[in-house]
Amino acid sequence: MTISAGHPGVLSAHPAVLAAEGGKHSAHVTHWGDRIGWIIGLLLFVALVYWLMRQGWQWRRTLQSDVPALPQAPQDPGPELLAAEGRYFGTTTAGQWLDRIVAHGLGTRSRVDAVLTEQGLDLRRTAAPGFFVPAAALRGARPDKAIAGKVLPEGGLLVVTWQHGGRLLDTGLRFDDPAEHRRWTDELNRLSPGRADRPGTPSDLSGTPAGTPAGGPAAAPASPAGQHHDKEGAR
Incomplete structure (x- = not known):
């Protein structure tokens, strides 16, 4: 403390102390406009x-x-062959996992109760209207990993291929128990008419039936007459 010369007896603070106290009371200005x-x-x-x-x-x-209205389950679909709960991930153009079909709510992801009978596949969705795939419209099923922009581990999806109007479609499902996918694949393929890949003749990724050499079917052995002509030509 110091005594002010102009006013005897009046104490005044040292300039350094005043500066410190002023720093304590200064507040940050908030730029609310920014x-x-x-x-x-x-x-x-x-x-x-x-x-x-x-x-x-x-x-x-x-x-x-141009996508027709979705078929609905018949009044009496018959006894259940299989039933499972899971998720419906979407429907795409067959073979094009990113070409999502959105007409009639087919693009809406939802919980689903799936029921398979001899008459077809009934998909009862909670977040969108359900629909029915008649057995005559089924074109096969396979384990897969991607549909409508959703990617899962290999075999994490059950993809059902079916015909609707003039379009061939893929619908992706994942059951709460993915181990069920194989059993559903077998039953759906059994019900699918006119499948190119029938059970017993599996195809590899190139589309060549298993057991077929990569270069195509083995050439038939040459006949004795053909061998005779070959020898004559060699001479």
Whole structure:
């Protein structure tokens, strides 16, 4: 402390002390205008992304307007062959796992109760209307790992191929117990008419039946007459 020369007896603080005390009471100035601007910009960006996604969905639905209404299960579908619970991941054009079909709610992921009878496959969805695949429309089934942008471990999906109108479709399911996929694959393939890959003649990735040499079927042995001509030509 020091005594002020202009006012005897009045104590005044040292300049260094005053500076320290002033630093304690200074507060950081919040630029609320900048923060509000950033928040509004972020919200506008999210809204734009959502709008673009919705427009893309509507565009797909317009392109797929030729997809007929989905068949519904008959009143008496017959006794159950198999039943399972799981998830419905979507439907695509057959062989094109990213070409999602969105018409009639086929693009909506949902929980599903799947029931298989001799008449076909009944898919009862919770987040979208269910539909029925008649046995005559089945074209086979296989374990797979990707459908409609969803990728899982190898064999984590059951993909059912079926005919609907003029389109060949793939529908992806994953049961709560993935071990069930093999049994469902066998039964669906048994019910599928006109399958190119019948049980007993499995195909590898190249489409060549198993057991067939990579270069094609083995050449038939030459006949004795053909061997005789070959020898004559060699002379």
